[in-house]
Amino acid sequence: MNNKVNEHLKQLIREAVQKSIQDKSFDSKEIPAVILTTPKNPEHGHLSTNIALQLAGFLKINPRQIANLIVQEIDKKNETIIKKIEVAGAGFINIYLKSTVLHQVLNEIMIKGEHFGCSDIGKGERIMIEFVSVNPTGPLHVGHGKCAAVGDALAKILKAAGYKVTTEYYINDHGKQMDILGESVLARYRELLGEEIEFPENGYQGEYIGSLAKDIKEEYQEQFSDKDVLANIQFFKEYARKKILQDIRDDLNTFGVEFDNWFSEESLYISNKVQPVIEQLLKEKYVYRHKGALWLKAAEFGDEKDRVVIRENGEPTYFASDIAYHDDKYKRGFKTLIDIWGADHHGYIKRMKAAIKALGYNPDSFQALLVQFVTLIKEGKIVGMSTRGGKFVTLKNLLEEVGKDVARYFFLMHSHDSHTEFDLDIAKSQSMENPVFYIQYAYARICSIIKKGKLNDIVLDDKIKEEINLELLNKKEELELIKKLANFRKVVEKSAINWKPHMVASYLHELAAEFHKYYTEYKVISEDKNLSGARLYLVHCVKIVLENALSLLGIKAPEKM
RNA sequence: GCGCCUGUAGCUCAAUUAGGAUAGAGCAACGGACUUCUAAUCCGUAGGCUGGGGGUUCGACUCCCUCCGGGCGCGCCA
Numbered sequence: 001m002n003n004k005v006n007e008h009l010k011q012l013i014r015e016a017v018q019k020s021i022q023d024k025s026f027d028s029k030e031i032p033a034v035i036l037t038t039p040k041n042p043e044h045g046h047l048s049t050n051i052a053l054q055l056a057g058f059l060k061i062n063p064r065q066i067a068n069l070i071v072q073e074i075d076k077k078n079e080t081i082i083k084k085i086e087v088a089g090a091g092f093i094n095i096y097l098k099s100t101v102l103h104q105v106l107n108e109i110m111i112k113g114e115h116f117g118c119s120d121i122g123k124g125e126r127i128m129i130e131f132v133s134v135n136p137t138g139p140l141h142v143g144h145g146k147c148a149a150v151g152d153a154l155a156k157i158l159k160a161a162g163y164k165v166t167t168e169y170y171i172n173d174h175g176k177q178m179d180i181l182g183e184s185v186l187a188r189y190r191e192l193l194g195e196e197i198e199f200p201e202n203g204y205q206g207e208y209i210g211s212l213a214k215d216i217k218e219e220y221q222e223q224f225s226d227k228d229v230l231a232n233i234q235f236f237k238e239y240a241r242k243k244i245l246q247d248i249r250d251d252l253n254t255f256g257v258e259f260d261n262w263f264s265e266e267s268l269y270i271s272n273k274v275q276p277v278i279e280q281l282l283k284e285k286y287v288y289r290h291k292g293a294l295w296l297k298a299a300e301f302g303d304e305k306d307r308v309v310i311r312e313n314g315e316p317t318y319f320a321s322d323i324a325y326h327d328d329k330y331k332r333g334f335k336t337l338i339d340i341w342g343a344d345h346h347g348y349i350k351r352m353k354a355a356i357k358a359l360g361y362n363p364d365s366f367q368a369l370l371v372q373f374v375t376l377i378k379e380g381k382i383v384g385m386s387t388r389g390g391k392f393v394t395l396k397n398l399l400e401e402v403g404k405d406v407a408r409y410f411f412l413m414h415s416h417d418s419h420t421e422f423d424l425d426i427a428k429s430q431s432m433e434n435p436v437f438y439i440q441y442a443y444a445r446i447c448s449i450i451k452k453g454k455l456n457d458i459v460l461d462d463k464i465k466e467e468i469n470l471e472l473l474n475k476k477e478e479l480e481l482i483k484k485l486a487n488f489r490k491v492v493e494k495s496a497i498n499w500k501p502h503m504v505a506s507y508l509h510e511l512a513a514e515f516h517k518y519y520t521e522y523k524v525i526s527e528d529k530n531l532s533g534a535r536l537y538l539v540h541c542v543k544i545v546l547e548n549a550l551s552l553l554g555i556k557a558p559e560k561m
Numbered sequence: 562g563c564g565c566c567u568g569u570a571g572c573u574c575a576a577u578u579a580g581g582a583u584a585g586a587g588c589a590a591c592g593g594a595c596u597u598c599u600a601a602u603c604c605g606u607a608g609g610c611u612g613g614g615g616g617u618u619c620g621a622c623u624c625c626c627u628c629c630g631g632g633c634g635c636g637c638c639a
Binding site for chain 1: 603633
């Protein structure tokens with residue numbers, strides 16, 4: 001229900017609880033918070049609370065008895081919005097609202113439009129979400145796609161819930177990996193020139209390396225044929241970095257993912273931000289020297305063991321720049337840091353938290369959201385995904401095969417922390433098995449109804465909106481649909497609090513189902529102009545909510561299919 | 562060995578912010594509904610000891626312990 005109604009009822013219940021407890025002189029140090037839920041079963045009313053059951057816990061009294069007392073108190077007040085209030089089951093209190101309260105929801109949706117579903121539970125708190133962040137040594141694959149979808153949707157959901165969100169991509173463009181990248185491309189280039197060379201031991205095997213070499217050869221001919229390898233490698237490294245990074249940006253763009261910031265690891269060194277942080281930790285004695293290297297006392301802060309920050313050879317580790325990077329995030333004013341990582345990085349969480357504690361920040365303000373792996377299924381078989389050999393399905397491939405909307409929905413429809421399957425054949429099929437089309441179809445159907453309304457001179461202009469009689473919406477399916485719509489804001493809030501975008505995806509499917517059911521049962525546009533107007537009003541609200549929910553997931557709402 | 566994730570219908574997954582009412586959808590199976598605003602839809606039937614066992618309580622898919630099965634980690638790699 002709308003927020004005001006909810007708060008009002010909660011207050012009402014709270015007072016009734018206090019009153020009934022006072023009267024019976026129960027000792028109640030702490031009354032639990034009133035929780036109002038919307039029951040799945042329509043027979044359980046529009047709203048329900050389990051407060052009596054919770055009270056029974058520490059009052060040691062029959063919950064139904066308490067519930068009865070509370071209901072009596074509320075009944076005395078003669079609330080205008082309540083149709084019926086009763087005790088049911090083990091001691092639940094079910095509330096039935098007057099239909100005008102439900103209808104009011106539709107007006108709210110109409111007025112708020114694209115903002116319906118937004119709330120301010122985030123209170124403007126600044127959150128940084130960092131995701132994808134793969135080093136520019138190769139193309140994005142399917143696994144990165146899931147991280148991208150989750151991060152992007154989460155950012156949108158948190159924004160809708162009133163947080164001030166910044167998204168960032170951390171470019172790991174410093175260190176050995178980049179050198180190996182340069183060497184790999186150079187090696188392929190020299191092969192193209194007909195030289196017999198040994199491919200670097202840990203070199204990148206993927207085909208894209210060869211194609212980069214080819215590009216260079218076409219553009220620069222044999223300019224780098226001399227044996228001054230060291231001088232050339234710098235060029236190859238830089239060339240490959242730029243090119244691959246650009247490809248990553250392009251892929252993400254087609255995937256509908258845009259970042260507020262791209263933050264380069266190298267830039268931390270250029271602006272000298274790593275060294276001071278290490279020195280600070282050294283001064284505070286959280287870093288010590290051992291076997292020629294510098295170690296962070298990570299074990300002291302909850303990690304399994306201490307970790308090297310500066311190697312024996314004087315080179316900082318990846319961890320060192322990561323500490324500086326996260327320190328920088330806090331210094332930029334973010335209160336909560338969310339890093340979205342692939343599940344294979346979970347071992348890194350304790351280390352990172354230890355560092356954050358050592359820096360003097362609250363370790364709870366940093367959270368790593370682990371995204372479990374996706375298993376790709378093609379023709380009923382698992383598609384192997386070995387990164388090492390350079391054999392993997394790229395995000396680009398996937399997008400070419402199934403398109404942005406389908407890919408995003410498939411990544412988002414299941415909880416990010418359970419490992420799930422991605423069936424390419426279902427994703428590609430334009431059939432009933434495909435939930436994306438099911439949802440989009442609902443939207444397209446509404447557009448079609450609106451079009452038909454126009455042909456019959458039934459249009460929702462301001463005048464009609466004024467005259468509309470929402471009481472005509474009294475069918476069971478209509479009231480269920482309205483209840484579903486009313487729930488949207490709660491769903492967004494919950495999805496934001498739990499950092500679980502899939503909740504919005506599930507909701508979308510449920511809303512679409514509710515609409516399809518209604519659609520087959522009743523005609524919106526009919527001879528009866530008043531009824532048509534009211535129903536058109538209703539489906540227009542469904543359209544708005546479908547659109548809002550889809551946009552939180554970054555999926556298109558097509559007018560025609 | 563230690564750590565993180567996970568086990569729910571034949572298959573793929575849900576289950577409402579610290580436990581709540583009869584554990585829900587989709588697909589597949591079977592039987593129905595198109596002169597209609599798009600049948601990419603809807604209605605019905607069938608399908609479950611929520612991996613096993615114990616515990617906590619008015620009440621457990623949810624919390625605790627234990628065992629079994631699957632995935633992933635445990636570098637002076639990133």
